[in-house]
Amino acid sequence: MRAQFVLSEIGVGLRRNLTMTIAVVVSVALSLALAGASLLVRDQVNSMKGYWYDKVEVSIYFCTKADQKASPQCASGAATDQQIKDVKTQLDSMTQLVQSSTFESSQDAFKRWKDTNPDNPLIQAVGPEAMPQSWRVKLNDPTRYDVIQSAFAGKAGVKSVEDQRKILENLFGLLNGLQTAAFVIMVLMLFVALLLIVNTVRVSAFSRRRETGIMRLVGASNFYVQMPFIAEAAFAALLGAVLASGLLLAGHYFVQNFLAQRVQFIQFIGLSSVLQVIPLLVVIGMAMAGIAAFFTLRKYLKV
Known part of the structure; x- marks a missing residue:
């Protein structure tokens, strides 16, 4: 043609x-x-x-004195240094799941909160003691958050385990x-x-x-x-x-x-x-x- x-x-x-x-x-x-x-x-x-997801962290928050009456899992009061160390020891044993873990003190958490909320009027009303201490955990596979949740939720001194992935x-x-x-x-x-x-x-x-x-x-x-x-x-x-x-x-x-x-x-x-x-x-x-x-x-x- x-x-x-x-x-x-x-x-x-x-x-x-x-x-x-x-x-x-x-x-x-x-x-x-x-x-x-x-x-x-x-x-x-x-x-x-x-x-x-590569930047997502899991936060393990510890009880404070203020949580003793507000949270049933914190009825025994603020988390002790030994309880915080026990969580770290267990995290270190989970080498196949945990990539790294960083401790955040109440002072560090309060400073970070002030930096991200500079105009919040509550800054003058609360102090570092109101912020919980925590382990910020980075996972090799962020989708396996449930393993961390089941391992640490309800553990002595632990208030909650939160996954940033839910926000995303x-x-x-x-x-x-x-x-x-x-x-x-x-x-x-x-x-x-x-x-x-x-x-x-x-x-x-x-x-x-x-x-x-x-x-x-x-x-x-x-x-x-x-x-x-x-x-x-x-x-x-x-x-x-x-x-x-x-x-x-x-x-x-x-x-x-x-x-x-x-x-x-x-x-x-x-x-x-x-x-x-x-x-x-x-x-x-x-x-x-x-x-x-x-x-x-x-x-x-x-x-």
Whole structure:
């Protein structure tokens, strides 16, 4: 098949159905942009988990005098030096789980609290004795927090065992929710794009029924008759994929040049992640359009 003929037929089809072609391009672009955004959000969540989980600590808080009446597990009063040492000894024996452990005194905890809450009016009302002593434990595998919890919760002198991972899980839950929402909208948009592609191919085939009739009379093969329509749909999808890629690159520019400067505690994924997604979007868009056009033509273009 001559390339010149195929290109001329694509041009004819696009001109005759310009409005519907634009609708196909826009719908494909939006659906593929959402697909790419969903994949990038997944990569961002995985990147953040790897970055933040590596910094997560488990805190083993000890009883203070003030906890004697407020907390049942501290009924015997403030933790003794021996009880604190016993916890350290047990932590040192858990070499396969515990990476390191750092002791934080009441004075250190109070200073850290003042540094992070400089405008809190309670600073003048409380002193270091109100802050519990603790062991800040870093784990080799942060997901095995439950082992530390079961080993030290209820131990003599221990008030509570807290895992910083719970704070992060709320954030990751929100990001996973956004990813799911983007995926659902993407599926709906892809379905709309498929309907538009099918309808566009049907209209294009009907408007060129005279040309295809002549081609059948002179013995043209199925492939020769159908190829211009399939190429037309694939070309419209390609334009949509290019537009979707532009939207993703624009989104990356916004994140790196505006959002990253204002939200510095998050390590955003780089341009390489976006560039890895773009070829996949092009393949998905063109394959979806080509397959939809092929099966539509089998039904509505009898050759």
